[in-house]
Amino acid sequence: MNFHRLLHTTAIRLALHYALYYALLITLGLGVLYLATSRYVDAQMAAGLEQELTRLAQIDRQYGHDRLVAVIAVEQQTASGDNRRYYLLQSSGGQRQAGNLIDWPPGFVADNHVRNVWIEDDLIPEQLPDKDGFWPMIGTRLDDGSRLLVAQSVRQAEDLQEFILGTMAIILAVSIGLALTMGWLLGRTLLQRIDAINTTTQQVTAGELSTRIPLSGQDDEFDELASHLNTMLARIEKLLTGMRQVTDNVAHDLRRPLARVRNRIEVTLMEKRDSKEYRSALEETLEDTNELMQTFSALLEIAQAEAGSFRGEWKVVELSAMLEELGGLYLDEAEVRHKRFELQIEPNLKITGNRHLLAQAISNLLDNALKYTPDDSTIRLQAAMQADRLSLTVSDNGPGIAVDQRDKVFERFVRLEPDRSTAGNGLGLSLVKAVADLHKAELRLEDNQPGLRVVLLFNP
């Protein structure tokens, strides 16, 4: 996880955005505060200056000009620190009579109004610490024609300004720093979780289908996503394994008849033979290819029934009539094979589905019952309503299927040990299962004591 990637994470971006917004807000807030404060300070100062001027003018009126000169001398001595006031009493001739301001600021009119006036450095006595600037001041003309001025150095206001600006800068820096740190931490945590998912998907892409995303155990949205992805991966793995198994089986099961065909052709071509021999070789080859074609169509049929969305004909099937027809075919076949066949079909049973696939599935079950039971066995085909479900049963009293084998027989090409030598492709029950699933029917293999009972339960 490098810095560059971290910078591009959503978390960092969000954090930076928030930091900017906060900074903007804080600047705005402090700006307003600053403006309000400085106005207040200005007003305070102006009021102070007016009051002082009024007081001094009154002293002049009541106690005379000399007293005023004395008071100003005292005031300028006691004024100190940040609240330094400056005074200037000038005679009508422009002579300085009292005060610590060196000269009357040019352009300043003594009209009893507070004004901000630029004070140059050379108007301020050198021993005083104040610097040039716009100072608020007020002036008046006394009765004898002399002019009086009271001003206030702005150091206090500037300090306040600096303090507020400094605070603003610090708050800005701290909030951006905090936002960045939060974003960084958040981004790192998120990246770690995402990286776990990425690593797993890359492994799966590379072929390690059994890899799963580790869960943090926090049960948060990432764990939820991860567990959904894991479920998906499990499903994909299962499907792929199934497909691989089918492909393997197809290859294996088709190799034998193909090898047989090929060997026969090779051997037949090795020597010159008479047409009768050629003919019989070709006839045998034809039979083998028929068997191959049958296997293919069975596979195709299962695939169709298993396909997620069935596109075939789907309508109400007169099940009773169909079973009677099918039963008729198998009744004679059972007799030829020295087996009993019993047909117990309730009249007028109907189900919605595909007639062709249902017939194929039931015929597969009957074929199995005929093939895998000894002589004199009894085979039963029954159909009846049971509660609200339609039950279709094919049962026999043959060897049956052991409990632990019952799931296995639905897999494609699976043939149980003693039957391997008989004809068959091991696809019959796979199709029955696929057709049952397609019709949302429950399929059960049960012990008929003795024998096998296959039950299909269709919902109404």
Next chain:
Amino acid sequence: MRILLIEDDRNAANYLVKGLIESGHVVDYAADGEDGLHLAVTGEYDALVVDRMLPKRDGLSIIRMLRADKNKTPVLVLSALGEVDDRVEGLRAGGDDYLVKPYAFIELLARLDALVRRGGDSNSLTHLSVADLELDLLKHKVMRAGHMIRLQPRELRLLEYFMRHAGQVVTRTMLLEQVWDFQFDPQTSVIDTQVSRLRAKIDKGFERPLLHTIRGVGYKLDEFP
């Protein structure tokens, strides 16, 4: 008979043409839908063999055009799709029969034969006979050389199909489809058993058998094997 084959797979078409000619038919061949439709409209054929997937114009659309034009030439549809409803779709479009690839050539031949002869007037007949075997469809009576033969209803239907297609090779799948209306692939010899039972009733005890087994293909009801 004159057959028009419309099929774009040249390899398959070559074998089909060869096989059909060797079976005594006259064959015209088109490799795409447009040529095929042109030939079908301008020529006189006893039957059409049409592949569903064709360049330029698909097989079902050819059949629809012909049927819209009141052309009733029997059509056998070939398909590699093989889904159940493809068959229904093919027949609905006006096809007379449907065969899914891979199919046995002999099956195609037998079905073509059945299609063309079906066009005759045997459908309206109520009395059928082959050699000394007679079937009265109104009275459900079967006579062989003057002897009455008792048949079950299903056996009667089977015999009727054989007699309507007397002299033609009939495959097991055709019987299962036409007589029982099933389209599945039995793993046991249910059809053979049915035919054997019928044979036992109509041929047993008579000097000359009428119901013949054609090896690897099916059966044929005929005076001569």
